[in-house]
Amino acid sequence: MSKSTFKILFYLRKNQVNKDGTVCIMIRLSLNGEISQFSSKLNIKPDAWDTVLCKAKGNTLKARQLNETLEDIRTSLKNHYRDIEVHESFVTVEKVRNAFLGITAKQRTLLELFKKHNDDARKLVGISKTPATLAKYDRCYRRLEEFMKAKYNISDISLKEINHMFITDFENYLRTESKCNENTTAKFMQTFKMIVIIAKNNGWIYTDPFSNYKIRLKRVDRGYLTDAELQKIMKKKFPTKRLEQVRDVFLFSCYTGLSYVDVRELKASDIKISFDGKPWIMIHRHKTDTLVNVPLLKIPQMLLQKYEGQLPKGQLLPVLSNQKLNSYLKEIADLCGINKNITFHLARHITFSYPLKTRNLQILSA
Structure with missing residues (x-):
C-alpha cells in the first residue's frame, strides 16, 4: 500500500491587494490528490516574499517573527494530521483544516444516539423487531437517564466522555439503587454496549470503553x-x-x-x-x-x-x-x-x- 503524502505550502494571493499594498499569505494542504486552501490571516508585501522558499525574505526582526509564526502554523498542522491519523479511521485535508481552525463536529451524546436508535427500532416493530425488544431498549434508556441524574446530576453525556468508570458506576447503580439481579444487570449492560458499538462504528468515538469490561451472565437453572x-x-x-x-x-x-x-x-x-x-x-x-x-x-x-x-x-x-x-x-x-x-x-x-x-x-x- 502506498504511503499517504501530506504536504503544506504557503503562497501569496496576489489577485487581492490590500490598501497598504500587502497581500494575504495562503495555506494549501494536499493529501493524496485532495487539496484545501485557506487564509493564514497573515499579510506581507509581494516583494518581501521568497517564492522559492515560501517564506519572508531577509533577516529583519519583522521577517523573523513572520517566519516563526509560519513555522508554528506548519507544526500545528502536522500535529493535527498525526492526531487524526492515530485516532480516526482516515485522514482528509478538510479534517486537518477544520481542526486547525477550531471547527469541530457537533459533539454527539449518549442519550441522543440512544433515542435515535430506539426511534428507528420503533418503526421496525412488526417487521424485524418485537414490542418486547423495543421495551427492553426503552427500559435501558430510562435507567441510563436516571443514573446520570442521580450520580452526576447531568441530563446527558458526550459519547467521548464515556469511560470505564462511567460503565462500572452504571453497573453499581443497577445493582444497588435499581435492585437488579446479576443477569438483569448484565442484559442492561449488553444493550448499553450495543449503543457504544454503534458510536464507534460511525467514528464518533475512537476507542471502545467496554474493552476492559466483561459482561457476566450467570447460568440459571430455570427448572422443569x-x-x-x-x-x-x-x-x-x-x-x-x-x-x-x-x-x-x-x-x-x-x-x-x-x-x-x-x-x-x-x-x-x-x-x-x-x-x-x-x-x-x-x-x-x-x-x-x-x-x-x-x-x-x-x-x-x-x-x-x-x-x-x-x-x-x-x-x-x-x-x-x-x-x-x-x-x-x-x-x-x-x-x-x-x-x-x-x-x-x-x-x-x-x-x-x-x-x-x-x-x-x-x-x-x-
Missing part, C-alpha cells in the same frame, strides 16, 4: 416439570373455566415446544399435512424468524378440536396475556400440589420418563 407433574395438571378438574383454559394452552405448549407468542399467533393456515400424511405445525418463529416444523401429536390435536369455532378473530386457543397466564399458572400449581414456580416458559422444559402417548384425552375433550 416431570412427566408425573404434567399428568397431575392434565388430570386435575378445575373449579373455573378460566383455569381450565389456561391449563389447556399450557399443555399445548408442553406438547409442541412453541413459545407464548408463537402459540398466541398460531393460525389454521399454519397447520399443514406433511410428507408422512399427518398434520404438522409449520411456522417461522416470531423471535428469530427461523422456520420450525412441529409434528402435531394427538393431545395438541384434541386441544385444537376442543376450541374449534368457539373463539373470535380466528384464534385457535384461548390465549390470555402472558402476565395473566403466569398468574393463573401459579394458582394451578397450588391446586395440583406442585411446589414449583410454574411459568408459561416452563412449558418448554419438560422431562418425560417415556415417549409421549395419547393419554387422558377424555379430560381434554370434556
